[in-house]
């Protein structure tokens with residue numbers, strides 16, 4: 404049985420199954436990328452709920468795994484060379500799990516880098532911009548009188564959706580007929596923008612055709628449906 408006691412996070416969130424991947428997360432758009440990927444691959448894992456509303460990511464135990472204080476993070480007891488590996492940043496985790504399993508990332512070099520390019524697009528643009536739109540439209544930023552920040556993130560989010568709309572023309576998934584980690588990285592964010600953030604009208608979501616159809620296809624996948632609810636909310 405692997406010994407995970409060298410990871411201080413396991414003192415606060417003990418591993419019942421230290422031989423399984425330990426997932427520290429919450430079903431937010433960044434968190435569900437990893438739970439969906441784990442569900443899609445069928446890798447055995449043990450989820451731990453991290454209550455960000457109670458600032459649990461800022462505890463010393465959590466910070467020992469992710470000094471950036473954000474979910475999701477994992478420990479794979481069977482990492483490279485059979486040694487345990489701790490990892491944070493959802494994009495890095497998706498790449499790691501794709502390489503570990505040989506799934507959802509094309510083997511052919513050009514297609515592989517094209518997929519990674521779209522994952523970076525999600526990480527660098529879609530996530531941060533949609534997140535800011537959520538802050539200024541739904542959360543504390545709503546109260547701010549100056550509407551320029553809201554307008555900036557609204558316009559940028561709308562533009563990014565347009566990029567996706569064009570990419571998905573004539574394609575079932577971001578990479579065509581193959582469902583990949585690019586889709587896994589993006590599905591939760593688009594769903595959240597029009598769902599939880601209630602920003603569909605702001606970004607004129609109704610004018611799009613390819614993105615809504617892609618989202619519907621993604622949300623119909625049983626692994627996506629399961630992943631969206633893992634770990635259970637506090």
Ligand SMILES: N[C@@H](CCC(=O)N[C@@H](CS)C(=O)NCC(=O)O)C(=O)O
Pocket residue numbers: 431432433434455458460472473474475491492493494
């Ligand atoms: N770039 C990071 C972003 C992670 C992130 O922003 N996580 C949010 C939840 S979606 C979080 O943990 N927030 C807690 C906080 O900032 O206190 C990733 O993709 O893993």
